Amino acid sequence: MERKQGMRSASEKAASFNKHFKERTNRQHALSFAACVHCGMCNESCHYYLATGDPSMTPAAKVDKIRRIYKAQNDWLGKLVPGWVGAREMKTDADLEALKDVVFGSCSGCRRCTVNCPFGVDTAILIGLARSCLVDEKVAPEGILSVMKDQWEWGNQMAIPKEEYLETLAWVEEELQAELDDASAKIPIDKEGADFVYVVNPREIKYSPMSLQAAAKIFHVAGLNWTMGSEGWDNTNFGLFSGKADLGGHMGNLAYNHAKKLGVKRMVVSECGHGLRSTKWEAPNWGKANPLPFEIVSMLEVMVDLINTGKIILDPNKNPHPVTYHDPCNLSRSAGITEEPRFCLKRACKDFREMTPNRADSFCCTGGGGGMSMAEYAKRRVSVGSVKAEQIKATGAAIVATACHNCVDGLTDVIKHYELKYDFGNGKPQFLKVPNICELVGDAIVVPKDLPKGKPVTRERFKGKKILVIDDSPDIVAYLKTLLEDNHYQIITAHDGAAGLAKAKSERPSLITLDITMPGKSGIQVFQELRSIPELEGTPVFIITGQIDFRQLMYQKKVQAPEGFMSKPIDEDVLLMTVERLLHYTKHKSAN
Ligand code: SF4
Ligand code: SF4
Numbered sequence: 107m108e109r110k111q112g113m114r115s116a117s118e119k120a121a122s123f124n125k126h127f128k129e130r131t132n133r134q135h136a137l138s139f140a141a142c143v144h145c146g147m148c149n150e151s152c153h154y155y156l157a158t159g160d161p162s163m164t165p166a167a168k169v170d171k172i173r174r175i176y177k178a179q180n181d182w183l184g185k186l187v188p189g190w191v192g193a194r195e196m197k198t199d200a201d202l203e204a205l206k207d208v209v210f211g212s213c214s215g216c217r218r219c220t221v222n223c224p225f226g227v228d229t230a231i232l233i234g235l236a237r238s239c240l241v242d243e244k245v246a247p248e249g250i251l252s253v254m255k256d257q258w259e260w261g262n263q264m265a266i267p268k269e270e271y272l273e274t275l276a277w278v279e280e281e282l283q284a285e286l287d288d289a290s291a292k293i294p295i296d297k298e299g300a301d302f303v304y305v306v307n308p309r310e311i312k313y314s315p316m317s318l319q320a321a322a323k324i325f326h327v328a329g330l331n332w333t334m335g336s337e338g339w340d341n342t343n344f345g346l347f348s349g350k351a352d353l354g355g356h357m358g359n360l361a362y363n364h365a366k367k368l369g370v371k372r373m374v375v376s377e378c379g380h381g382l383r384s385t386k387w388e389a390p391n392w393g394k395a396n397p398l399p400f401e402i403v404s405m406l407e408v409m410v411d412l413i414n415t416g417k418i419i420l421d422p423n424k425n426p427h428p429v430t431y432h433d434p435c436n437l438s439r440s441a442g443i444t445e446e447p448r449f450c451l452k453r454a455c456k457d458f459r460e461m462t463p464n465r466a467d468s469f470c471c472t473g474g475g476g477g478m479s480m481a482e483y484a485k486r487r488v489s490v491g492s493v494k495a496e497q498i499k500a501t502g503a504a505i506v507a508t509a510c511h512n513c514v515d516g517l518t519d520v521i522k523h524y525e526l527k528y529d530f531g532n533g534k535p536q537f538l539k540v541p542n543i544c545e546l547v548g549d550a551i552v553v554p555k556d557l558p559k560g561k562p563v564t565r566e567r568f569k570g571k572k573i574l575v576i577d578d579s580p581d582i583v584a585y586l587k588t589l590l591e592d593n594h595y596q597i598i599t600a601h602d603g604a605a606g607l608a609k610a611k612s613e614r615p616s617l618i619t620l621d622i623t624m625p626g627k628s629g630i631q632v633f634q635e636l637r638s639i640p641e642l643e644g645t646p647v648f649i650i651t652g653q654i655d656f657r658q659l660m661y662q663k664k665v666q667a668p669e670g671f672m673s674k675p676i677d678e679d680v681l682l683m684t685v686e687r688l689l690h691y692t693k694h695k696s697a698n
């Protein structure tokens with residue numbers, strides 16, 4: 107009788123790994139395995155090596171841990187005298203764990219080493235080969251496995267139910283109408299006859315809808331005929347990070363099939379580095395979907411076209427602070443998109459400054475290769491972010507724009523860890539901001555006076571709703587209480603987890619804000635207990651924390667992920683917007 111994978115012994119797992127490795131090694135892998143002459147020219151390309159000086163962090167040393175398997179299986183000397191040539195297959199559980207640490211924890215797949223290798227060794231595809239075989243044995247970070255499962259089961263990487271997705275689109279539409287004071291500004295869903303469908307990163311739906319609102323504003327002002335899909339809307343693809351082509355094809359086909367049903371001429375991919383790479387270049391092959399009856403373009407290309415044709419007019423004075431640009435590796439090295447973001451930023455911002463090195467030579471933000479979903483490597487990830495931090499600091503910029511949602515998170519962690527601040531004019535330096543390009547373009551748009559307008563809009567707000575603030579810092583509690591009360595909410599407070607749980611049960615708030623690091627019961631424990639209280643079902647939890655490894659709540663999802671998150675220090679505008687969004691989503695679920 108076949109036994110479950112989790113019950114297999116280590117040697118069975120290693121044997122299975124070796125078998126898959128042999129089956130999956132193709133000509134491209136073989137060429138890269140064979141081409142490396144250990145010249146060391148790529149060493150200084152890798153931020154892991156540069157930041158640590160550790161010889162085991164050079165690209166060649168990392169690939170050697172994989173190459174030895176290849177040699178043992180394919181090289182005649184490797185078969186004859188394996189010890190002489192360092193050939194060795196995986197033998198034990200410990201071997202697999204050690205390899206996991208290398209391929210998931212020590213390489214972001216950024217491919218900077220590849221562009222600096224005179225022999226074209228593609229480290230990232232070799233890392234991907236080892237990842238795919240480890241994933242099959244479930245020897246992989248829990249966050250990666252969880253996200254893969256969610257993409258298979260929910261069709262999106264954050265397990266967002268359709269109802270929540272549609273509700274968020276409705277909320278963003280209302281925000282946009284309020285911003286423009288124009289009821290004709292819409293976010294169409296499954297619109298027949300639309301020219302293009304816009305596909306997004308689930309982070310835009312779940313935690314950061316500002317970029318979607320900015321994109322919708324741009325499309326509305328430009329008068330475009332667009333739609334979002336009710337299905338197949340996730341442009342991210344963990345087939346890329348896990349090396350699993352079957353998942354990659356599944357995710358691609360969800361989007362392609364819905365776009366075909368809508369009959370659109372184009373699919374526009376929001377600002378997501380790996381989203382564009384996988385949707386445009388990789389998934390059509392993984393999913394055997396070629397030829398596609400529509401073209402796939404980046405939001406960046408659309409914005410360039412709109413600016414060039416005068417369909418949107420920008421006033422750079424609306425973005426007066428110095429702005430630099432971080433090139434997402436998946437756009438600059440793998441998709442050749444380097445000039446479009448600069449074109450937009452130079453027209454949307456008054457003071458654009460280049461970061462050095464840049465374009466195809468840019469360093470990774472640290473968040474690549476699924477890094478944001480691997481909480482166990484978060485500390486190592488930010489520690490090697492010193493390279494990126496120095497680059498950013500040298501620009502003197504207040505704003506680090508980027509065209510990738512992963513990069514937004516990766517850069518935000520780096521900026522906070524290395525305390526990169528700017529005085530925006532009130533004498534109190536704040537952490538640098540990290541928007542997407544469309545947000546800056548949206549802010550710079552001049553709305554034409556003759557733009558046809560619908561009815562003026564009165565925005566429904568959720569004043570008077572009861573919010574429970576749980577945080578052990580008296581200063582933070584006092585600050586949140588004042589801010590939220592000034593905005594007409596009713597606030598109750600708790601200074602530790604036990605008191606927070608008790609108040610949540612007795613007071614039945616409409617929303618709970620929760621710190622993660624507290625003495626006694628940690629915020630993570632409190633969060634998990636809150637999720638198990640039947641009376642609190644449907645009550646949104648908004649995590650507000652200074653910890654970088656809190657993302658385990660988003661990605662590992664032992665219980666349903668939090669509805670909102672924000673890292674400290676608190677950005678008041680984002681906080682108030684998130685509170686309104688969460689109350690909007692739950693308006694039918696809570697009476698308080
Ligand atoms: S990967 Fe290329 S640059 Fe790096 S050591 Fe090997 S041959 Fe040299
Ligand atoms: S792909 Fe990037 S992170 Fe990985 S070894 Fe090469 S330079 Fe380093």
Ligand code: SF4
Nearest residue numbers: 379434435471474512
């Ligand atoms: S997160 Fe951004 S910078 Fe980092 S690998 Fe992905 S695209 Fe590149």
